[in-house]
Structure formats: C-alpha cells, structure tokens
Amino acid sequence: MTNNDIADAMDNKINQMAKGITIVADSNIASLNDFFNHATLGQLSGQTVKIIPVAGRDIDAKLLSEVQPDILLIRSVTQVNEALLAENHSVQFVGSATIGTDHVDQDYLATRDITFANAAGCSKHSVAQYVLTAILTLRPNYWQQPVTLGIIGLGNIGSTLAQYANDLGWQVLGYDPLLPSSTINNASLEQVLSQSNAVSLHVPLTSEKVDSDAKGSDYPTRHLINAETLAMMPADNILINSARGPVVNENDLKNDIAHTGRQVVLDVFEHEPTVADSLLAKLTIATPHIAGYTLEGKLRGTQIIYDALCEKLAIIPAQSMSNLLPLNLFLWSELKANPDRLSKFYDIMQDDALLRSKISGENPDKQVNGADFDGLRRDYHLRREWQS
Numbered sequence: 001m002t003n004n005d006i007a008d009a010m011d012n013k014i015n016q017m018a019k020g021i022t023i024v025a026d027s028n029i030a031s032l033n034d035f036f037n038h039a040t041l042g043q044l045s046g047q048t049v050k051i052i053p054v055a056g057r058d059i060d061a062k063l064l065s066e067v068q069p070d071i072l073l074i075r076s077v078t079q080v081n082e083a084l085l086a087e088n089h090s091v092q093f094v095g096s097a098t099i100g101t102d103h104v105d106q107d108y109l110a111t112r113d114i115t116f117a118n119a120a121g122c123s124k125h126s127v128a129q130y131v132l133t134a135i136l137t138l139r140p141n142y143w144q145q146p147v148t149l150g151i152i153g154l155g156n157i158g159s160t161l162a163q164y165a166n167d168l169g170w171q172v173l174g175y176d177p178l179l180p181s182s183t184i185n186n187a188s189l190e191q192v193l194s195q196s197n198a199v200s201l202h203v204p205l206t207s208e209k210v211d212s213d214a215k216g217s218d219y220p221t222r223h224l225i226n227a228e229t230l231a232m233m234p235a236d237n238i239l240i241n242s243a244r245g246p247v248v249n250e251n252d253l254k255n256d257i258a259h260t261g262r263q264v265v266l267d268v269f270e271h272e273p274t275v276a277d278s279l280l281a282k283l284t285i286a287t288p289h290i291a292g293y294t295l296e297g298k299l300r301g302t303q304i305i306y307d308a309l310c311e312k313l314a315i316i317p318a319q320s321m322s323n324l325l326p327l328n329l330f331l332w333s334e335l336k337a338n339p340d341r342l343s344k345f346y347d348i349m350q351d352d353a354l355l356r357s358k359i360s361g362e363n364p365d366k367q368v369n370g371a372d373f374d375g376l377r378r379d380y381h382l383r384r385e386w387q388s
C-alpha cells in the first residue's frame, strides 16, 4: 500500500463513519435488535445504524471484506484472527457475548488497534445451576447427605458453584493454581480428583507455552483430563465438563468409562459441533453446549458487550436487560425447600433426549451432525436463571 492508498482508505473510512455505523453480528446473540439499533446507538452518536445478522459460522473473511463493517459482534463459534480480518480495514470493535475467549486472537486485534470486549461472568449462575442440576438429577440423595464437590478452576463460575455447594452443606475441594489459596482453593489437582464425589471443570481452554510464545499458559488446560488424571478418580466419582470440549481427551474418556462405568456429563465436546455416537452412547447426560443458555445468561452477555460498545463510542447506554426480562418466579430458596421440583426448574434430561434424538441411524458414522447441534442451540427453549 502506498501513502496515497492509505490516505484514500482513511478518507473512505471518514466518509463511511459520516454515513453511519455498520455492524455484522451473530444472529444467535440474544435480543440483538433491542440492544443495537438507531435509538440505542445511532441517535446518541449522531449516525445511522445498519445491522447485518449472520449465522456465527458464516461470518467469514469474504463477508467482512465485502461489507467492511465498523463493528463485529460474535459468540463462540466465530474464530477471530488474522485469517478472518486480513482483508478488512474497517473493524474497530469486536464484542463477544461470551465468557470464553479461546476463539479470539486478542494479540492480533491489539496489533490492529481493534478494541475487544467479552462478557466475563455473564452466565456464571446459569452454568453453576446446570452443574447442580446434573449432579442432583443423577444422585437425588445428595440433597440430604454430605457430599464433596471437586471444582477445577475457581473464577466466576467455579466460585459461584462453590457458593451453591456451601449453601447445600457440601464440602468443596477446589484447585486453581493461578489464584491464591483460600477456603475453596484448598487442594491439589490429585486431591480434587481422588477425594471428591463429583468433579466439575471450570477452566478456560489454554495451550502449553511454546518457547517465548506469550499466548500459552504455565498451567495449560488442553487435555487436562486424560488417561493419567482419569486414573486418579474413583469409579463412582461423577465427571462434569461444561468448560470447553478439548479440556478432556475424549478417547481417554471413552476408555475410562468402558473400564469404570463412570457417570459422565458433557455439555461441550472435543469435536464440537459434531458428536460421535461412540462417545454419546457412553455418557450419562449430554447436552449441546447450553449450560449458560438461560434467558438471563444470554441477555447479560449482550448487555455487557453493548455497554462496552457504548463506552467505545463515548455514549451513555440507553438499553437495559431489565426492560426485556419477563417476571422470574424461579427461586433457589424454593427449590432447596422442595427438591422434588428440580425438573420443573430445569429438566436437563429433556436437553439430553433432544441431543440423542439427532443421531442419524442411516449415517454409517452415526453422529450428531454440526447443523443439528447448532440448530438445537439456535432454537433453545426458554430457560430461566434461579434467583437468590
């Protein structure tokens, strides 16, 4: 690019901004049009707003090169990196309405001076409630008896789950090498795996550090659960993964279940969005990456990136999820007093049955295919977050 080209590109950009804001957004973002419209952005910034909703997996380099949007709003299924943005010269803000950020190359965005925001903590109660529901559906006696819950990763979700566990009178054994020790961060990985009745994973997906690569972690989580760590778990210890699929080595998991008969609950899968029947058939509960999919969890995700965009545009937010939420009658105190109402609060076995119904008998590989997995997520039923 010559200096003249750069000057032309900048002129084009200034003209475009004068015309308005163009947003390409994952159509699965909850209440997209309620948060991102002329009244909530345009009037305040003095620009028109054009929003282009696209299925998350269809947001690609070609589209972003043709449309040249100013804003990109995504969820977890869009990989944001140099390959996606190399031919785009316009994006100034990327917002992901998710907690996880493993799909975003934040270092690359920084080299392009693109602001990034994610929705930290947005569905922490929803995911914690999913985990409790799974455990208490499989072991209803745990409502009344002493239980040791192992939690790996004690950030927003893990620590919220620990609060519910303490509220039920359970003991928590937690492991998080990146946080100081505490009443819940109180054990080694081996102790958590070997001494709990159920172990739940709440870590981000991270890889090993390679040479001086700053992206890796000193405590990588990819395949953290493998043949060696599974061997530390007694056979009657439940394993729950609602973090990211590749945290668990699925081949090792299949072997472990074949030998131990362990009860395993997966919401996320190593080869998502496809799920092989050879794995699904061995799982006690399987759901299509919906642990955080309550109305509240999804709306909070949208709210957080909307607020971050308003900050970027230097405008005061004009929309709030409280305007969009219907009355919520699901009270944690009521459920605790009436454990038999659990399936009315959240019927996790219905989600399990829907996923299993997508196994195609005609397909020799027998698997849930990606379109069906994504369809279940797109058309997910209304689920509410329990209130404290």
Ligand SMILES: NC(=O)C1=CN([C@@H]2O[C@H](COP(=O)(O)OP(=O)(O)OC[C@H]3O[C@@H](n4cnc5c(N)ncnc54)[C@H](O)[C@@H]3O)[C@@H](O)[C@H]2O)C=CC1
Pocket: 099, 100, 101, 120, 121, 123, 124, 127, 152, 153, 154, 155, 156, 157, 158, 175, 176, 177, 178, 179, 202, 203, 204, 205, 206, 217, 219, 220, 221, 224, 242, 243, 244, 267, 268, 289, 290, 291, 292, 293
């Ligand atoms: N299934 C679903 O619907 C959802 C899944 N998630 C997943 O859950 C993950 C956790 O979410 P949050 O708790 O909100 O994240 P967070 O960032 O608040 O906490 C993650 C914790 O994991 C710890 N950690 C990192 N490496 C570790 C290791 N090797 N061993 C033990 N601990 C380690 C960190 O120190 C941190 O405290 C997200 O990164 C996302 O991938 C999040 C929301 C919904």
Ligand SMILES: O=C(O)C(=O)[C@H](O)COP(=O)(O)O
Pocket: 028, 074, 075, 076, 077, 097, 098, 099, 100, 101, 123, 289, 292, 293
């Ligand atoms: O927040 C996260 O991290 C999640 O895993 C999401 O709840 C999953 O949602 P999608 O972005 O995949 O819809």
